[in-house]
Amino acid sequence: MKARILILLLPVLVGCATATEVATTVGVGTGVITSGQKQAIDQTATKAERAVRPITDREEYYIGRGVAARILSQYRFYNDSETIWYVSHIGNTLAINSPRPYTYGGYHFAVLDTDEINAFACPGGIIFITRGMLKLVHNEDELAAVLAHEIGHVVQKHGLKAINKARWTEVVTTLGTEAARAYTGAQLDSLISLFEGTIDDVFQTLVVRGYGRGDEHEADKVGIGCLQASGYDPAEFHHLLVSLKAAQKGGAGGFLSTHPNITDRIEKVSMGLKSAGESPAPPERIARFKRSASSW
Amino acid sequence: VGWGVQAEMEIADTMRRDQVRRSVLIFMLFFVPALAMAGKMVTVKVQKSTVFHEPNFFSRSVVSVEYGDQLEMLEELKDWVHVAFRGQRGWIHKSSLTSSKFNLGTVFVGTSSPSATHDEVAIAGKGFTPEVESGYRQSHREMNYALVDEIESYRLENDSLRDFIRQGGLKIGEAQR
Secondary structure, eight states: OHHHHHHHHHHHHHTOSSHHHHHHHHHHHTTSSOHHHHHHHHHHHHHHHHHTOOOOHHHHHHHHHHHHHHHHHHSOBOOOHHHHHHHHHHHHHHHHTSSOOOOSSOOEEEEEOOSSOOEEEOTTSEEEEEHHHHHHOOSHHHHHHHHHHHHHHHHTTHHHHTSOHHHHHHHHHHHOSSOOSSOOHHHHHHHHHHHHHHHHHHHIIIIIIOOOHHHHHHHHHHHHHHHHHHTOOTHHHHHHHHHHHHHHHTTOOTHHHHOOOHHHHHHHHHHHTTTOOOOOOOHHHHHHHHHHHTTO | OHHHHHHHHHHHHHHHHHHHHHHHHHIIIIIHHHHHHTTEEEEEOSSEEEEESSSSTTSOEEEEEETTOEEEEEEEETTEEEEEETTEEEEEEGGGEEEOOSOHHHHHHOSSOOOSOOOTTGGGGSSSOHHHHHHHHHHOTTSOHHHHHHHHHOOOOHHHHHHHHHHTTOOOSGGGO
């Protein structure tokens, strides 16, 4: 009997826009739910389906700018043109060898004037490295490893994962179904407040709490891929983590408070490096690192 | 002898049929997907990107494209897409593209309403926009957006990056080709 109803419902089902509508239409047809219940379920599902729409690259860019602005309101910017030039060249070499060479606003690299050993990747590609981290690395390949790991976070959009899901759902709900030409005052106020909360979500994860273990391993994996594709020695990634662990024992904060699983990462990175075999760094790479490092 | 001739004719006939089958198969494998792809439109989802002469970041630039530009997709090669735009053809990296049926201009200038869609670029006219950022900046003057703008304005010359890569014994994006 129910099969017959289904056959009769077929032309109606074909016209349904979503899987939920198909299910509720069948539900009404078979007497499982009433038409009133169908309407309520369809409306809820439509809201949920709208809510799952991903954050676009353009929105990611504005969130990243907000996070960067907040970081720069707390840290001093290291305005040394030679260092910016050097770090930006390494970073962009890695970025074009990454799975995501283009982001909405592109990759940008900057140095924070602090002894804290740290690095931050804002969503969309603004990447900060501290002078403390610059002083820790021993060569260009180790510096590349820090930047490659941060690019890994951008590639995987880890920063966006930190955004409270309910907050993002509210953003989409606030936008409504109508393609309004301009926001109403109340809509804009609400979106600004949600934007502030979103920036705070990402900032707290980047600067205060740190990413989860899974995200760190994923960023390491992408980072190693970028290093290998760029011609850097991925084994230096291992040396970098060992240096970070030693600094952790020495009681340094910053990176080490937001990246607590160094031993675990050293083990995983070592496993991933077994097949790697890069030629030693040419003299120019060694020389330019020494020239730049003299000002750090 | 007669049997032999007939057998030869049958063999020749079978070979011809095989040849036709092979030709049809080759056509299906290579030309049909190309025909299906030709005419498919893709949209630039990043602020700026470049269509290169070859699928390589250091190849000659054919034309610059901007957010919302629609390009005709001709073929794909790994992470690169061969496109046609304003009468010119070249290669663009796929990370700067999204599939879209919509004309973005209408979303931004508000001359018409786009249909409800999950399409990435079409929905980007709403959400966290420059208008929202501007409102946030007004109420949070302590946030250092001036420095963010300065950091974003720093651009590397393509030649400079290519020299840096070569002199350092590094690789020029071969993995992306």
